[in-house]
Each structure stands twice: as structure tokens, then as C-alpha cells.
Amino acid sequence: MSDTRTAPPPVATARPSSPPFTGRSVLAVWRRRRLARSWPAVLSWLVLVALVLVAVVGPLLVQADPLRQTSSSLLPMGSSGHLFGTDDLGRDELARLVHGARPLLLVAFAATALAAVVGTGIGLVAGYAGGVVEQVLMRIVDLALAFPSILLVILLVAAAGPGTVSLVFGIGVSLAPGLARLARALTAREAAHDYVVAAKLGGTRTSRVLARELLPNIAGPMLAQVVMTLSIAAGFAAGLSYLGLGIQPPQPDWGYMVQAGQEFLYTAPRLVVLPATFTLLFVVACNFVGDDLRDALDVRGPA
Template sequence: MSDTTAAVEAATVPAVAEPPSGVVRPRRSGWLRGRTVARSWPALLSWLLLAGLVLVALVGPLLVQGDPLRQTSSALLGPGSAGHPLGTDDLGRDELARLVHGARPLLLVSFAATALAAGVGTLIGLVAGYAGGFVEQVLMRLVDLALAFPSILLVILLVAAAGPGTVSLVLGIGISLAPGLARLARALTAREAARDYVVACRLGGTGAPRILVREVLPNIAGPLLAQVVMTLSIAAGFAAGLSYLGLGIQPPQPDWGYMVQAGQEFLFSAPRLVVLPATLTLLFVVACNFVGDDLRDALDPRGAV
């Protein structure tokens, strides 16, 4: 075959298109891949404790036969009394039933308020971190203004303005905790927005909402999830504290925070009325903190394998 014929045949063979060297394909989040949780006994104990308390709140009222609102003729019965394993309170109500039924309101308010804070804070952080410029300045100055108030004071003002109750408690706690999550979400989003896979999506004509939901959010979900779980402990502390002050769950519905306030009059004669609900609240808060720390260590990109 002559050189001329070979050149003609080579020219007629279609060349395989190579992707531009400067374009990086969008990466997919692998923040849960290869990670393990509960790698130490405090973390494992915290996971079990948190799961146990949630299970008590969900199915406990179905298993405990006592009525938390029913009063008996004898008040302040001691533990081990007939039909009352943990005794009764000053109005003759079964203490075990009140503890079990009191878990659901506290955990419901805590989870709902944390979900609200996570949703609002993540949305603000995503928009501010991705848009930058004037939009970021306006949103983050509003966040800084909210953070200038002590969280507990802001919660009390919001709940007091809306009136005591479950809905106002969720709204007040959720709004007060959203700015902290917004700052974290903005920092993580701004970091991811400068990466090559986001630039590639922009060059490909992908819209901002799709980039944020499909690309950025999955890649910042790990650190955000860890912080959200730790925020859950703050929400629980706020909910119990406001119930103690009379601004939260209203009687006669049992609630751990209100039970502490109602039992403090009998702190020396019947300390279990204060110690038991306070201990359960403390265990829930501590478990959330340890679980959040464990998630942060497991989802830390620097610890990825």
C-alpha cells in the first residue's frame, strides 16, 4: 500500500472524540461510603440510649397500662407500691406512666424544632454560599443579627409572643437555632461551589437549583447531619427549660420539664419526682451530643478511606 493510499484511508476513519481536559465530571457524594459509627463504647452506648429513648416515646404508652392523668386516693406513694412500681406524685398519679407518656412531647418538640431549624438554616446557607456577592451579604447579615441575641432569650421572646403551647415551642426553638446551621451550611456550600465539579455543571448549562440539590447538598450532608444531631440536644434542653418555666407543654399533659417544676416542692420528701425526669432529660441531651460527635468523626472527609 502506498503512502498516499494510507493517508487517504486514515483521513476517512472517524476520530474518537476525547473529552476536554479542563472539564471535570460532577462527583457524587460518598460521605457514607466506607464509614462506620459507634467505634467506641461511649458512642455505642449513646446510640443505644438514644434509640431506647425514642422507642420509649413511640411505643412506651402502648405498653404501660397506667393512666398518667388518673388520680388515686393516696398521694406520694413510695416506689414499689401495689400497682405503682415508681410510686405516685403529690396528686396520686402514677409516676411510671407519667414518665413514659412525658417522653413523647419532649422528643416530638425537639425533633420537630430541629427539623425546622435544619430546613431553614440549610436553605439560607445554600443560597448564600452559592450566590455570593450582594445576596450573601444580605442573608448573612440577617443571620449575624439573629446570632447577636442569646439563643435562650430569643426562644423565650418568640414563645412568649406566640403564647405557650407545642406549636409556638417548635416555631420558637426552630427559628432560634436556624442561624447557627445557616452559617455552617454557607461555609460548606461556598467551599463546594468553588470545586471543579460545580464549575463543570455551570459550564454544561445546569441550573442553580439542580446543582444545589443534586450536587452540592449531598456533598455537604455529612457535616450538616452531625451538627443537626448536636443541635437536637440544644432543642431538647430548650424544650425542657421552657416547660419548666411554664412556657412549654401545658398541664395536665405530662412532660419531663414540667414534672421537674411540679416536683421540686417535694425535693427532700420525694426526690424521685425531680431526679427521674431530670435524669432522663439529661441522658437524652448527653446521648445526642455523643452521637453527634461520633457522626462528625465518621463523616469527616479527612477520615475517609
């Protein structure tokens, strides 16, 4: 008698889930994906690097004193010894442009770093803790976002007094809420994944979960947004210097140079056009570079 029994059907096994994204994955993604894949991105990277180099090493290469006043006022561009001419006080315009890049970019980078640390920290804690902690922190963030950013910056800087330190503090605090909201959304999404739940059930300390599990996973989108925030910080710094609340004269600064040169807008427009153009180039380059970083570091996108 033949055996009519049939073999049991195969048991379906779950497909192994992809490993969680960790800090080491960033290097792999960076190798697979190429930055600056379009000509606007290439041009933006070149402009951004060039302006940073001007701010860092430019003052070492330009020998003219940006504060030295001479009788050769309002010399046109191409004058002997003054490539970009002189301003109304006879100061070399090229030297003032080069020396004016450092304070503006220093304020922009420092304020953005402050906003990134504060905003990312608040967003991580709120997104991971949830409940009452999240509600309290995010209501504070919403209250800060209810104020127009430029108005909040002016209030903070005016309360602390004009100067570099108050400028960094005011801009950093005003930009932190936007980064905090993004960090909370990214953290809440990642906190629901199995690797975070497993770390919590395994007794991993909260600080270690935040630093080792969650932060590397939100680093890509946050980095792109931080670079875009850098453009806003530079615009705020230049605008406040224009209003007299930022970097104080006689130290050259692109924002203050626009304000000082507007009196000669029709007779010597370069005094306004040149610093305003350099500020605009930096702002636009930061936005395009941020977009490029977002595409390159999006590990969940198509390869």
C-alpha cells in the first residue's frame, strides 16, 4: 500500500529586515553617491568654498589696510593700486571686501552651530520621550515659531546690545526652533523602528540610544537643513549690520558696507553692489549645496 501522505507545506519565513542605518552607513552612501551631480550644484560648491577661503586666507593675501583713510576718495575700479577703487573715506574697497567676509561668515557659522546644537537636542529629546515631555517642549517651540524670525532676532539683539556675541546668540536662538521641529519629526519616525525598540528593551541608557542609535540616523537630513539654515543666518547677520545692530564699525562688514555706501548709490554704485552681491552669492550657494547634500545623504532614496 503506497503512502498517500503529502509533505507539509513549507513554512513561510520572514524576510530579514535591513540593518538599521548607523553612522558607518554614511561613508558607504558617500562612496556610492556622488555630490555635485548637476552644474548648479558644482557652481554652488565652488562659490561656497571660494567665499570661505576668502574669509579665511584673504586677509593674509591682501596687504592693504581696510581702515586706513586717504585723500583718494571714491576712486573708480581699476585705479592704480586700488583694483576695486576706494570708498568715500579713501579706504581700499578690495581690502574692505576681503576683511569684511570673515566677521560675517564667522557670525553665520557660529549662530548656525548654536541653532543646530540647541534645535537638534530639543528635537531628539521630544521625539524620543513623547508624552508630556514632547508636549511641553514642542509648545515652547511653537511659541517661538509664532514670532517672525527677523523680529525675534531684532528683539534679542536689541536686548543684549549690538556686538558679535549678541548677534550670534540672537540669530542662533531664533533659528533653533525650526531645526527642533524637523529633528523631532525625524526622531519620532526613527524611534518606532525595531532597532530602537530593541535597544530600549535591552536596557540601553537613554543618552546612548539618542547618541548612538537615533542621532546618526537623522544626521543626513539634519545636515542638509543646517546648511540651508546657514544661508538664513548670513542674511540675518548682514541685515542686522545694515541696521546698526550687528558688527560695529570701524570693523568692515558686508552688511555695514551696504549701509555706508547707499549714499553713493548713483555716483559709486559698486560700494553697494559688490558687498550685496557677495552676500547674495553666499546665501544662494548655501541653499543649492543644502539641496545637493540632501540628495546625496538620503540613504532611503534610489541608489
